[in-house]
Amino acid sequence: MSAKAYRRLGMLGLHLAVIILLLPGIYYGLCLIRVYQVHRLTQERLHAEGVAPNTAAFLVTEGRGFNPGNLYWAVVYDCRETDVEITGIVPKARYWSMVPYDFHTLPLDSYLFDGNVVTEQDGRYTAYLTTRPKGRPNEIDVSAAPAGGLVIRISFPEDAAAANAAPSVRPIGRD
């Protein structure tokens, strides 16, 4: 083969390498853009509600993939410095859960639902978001995403007043 043919082959290989590098680059770049959008929308919502992370739960009435059978409460948490305590009532409903999410909007492995949450007789619960679990009832380990969002879902509540009562949220210090 001539030197010119080698050079052309080299050029072709270079372009193939660039394309192969671009494929995951574009895909993960688009993922990062989506993550940024989620983060921005979260900040906008916090600003609109006038609340800081770890201090409040707010009702969500619209959003991508909204299930009309559900009532949604959202909490923006940041457990990098403190734990977060959430208290509320598990109302009688077809389904109830409390699931933390990372900024990729994917659920963490640790969560509560009506099958494992520990409640008082009247349905009251106290849950803890923490990166350092220490065996308390209703602890949710968020070490996979120390900052993120938590969604409380209530499907077809029988007691609308209980379902519409905002859970209280507060940061608590670590021992």
Place this chain on the structure above:
Amino acid sequence: MAKRLLIWTGLLFLDLVIAVLILCAYFGGYRGLLLVDQGSEHPQWHNVTPDCPDTIPELFQMEYSPWPLPRDQNLSAIAGITLQPGRPVVLKGKPNPTRYWNIVFYPAGVDKHTSSLPCIDCSRVELEPDGTYVITLSATPAGKNWIDTGDASGGFIFMRNYVPAPGQTVTLPAIYYGDRLMQPAKEVDDVR
């Protein structure tokens, strides 16, 4: 020098275009994942349950089904459909062994989904004598189990199955355009 730089920039741009085309061909043509929310003449069920072997890639999960429930809590899938006057979309399936299931229609072009979305759930669905169900999506009333699609020309349907019984199989209904079978019923095994 400037000419060489221009040539290299052009070639790099060409590489970028080729990479985008490859991604579009793979995700759009091969996987059928591009613009599912706009509807499709070839509907197919896409698993949006996190951590399943056939779950759609994360980029599309974030787009079509952000903040999904964990796999133990909900087996769910979406399918893009197109609607034409006089050609209803018919779903035929059997009730699933779950605590609750529903099917919701998300019209194309509607970014903000609310509780007013048309849907049907297991407590309202009327079954056939053989225990199966037939659900009709159309703009005009179609008897029992009707989902009103309004003036939408397409969109996607979302089936959720909350708290599936352990070890059981969940069935996604067959999709018909009129009398024509477009997507056979699909079974999703509980992989816990």
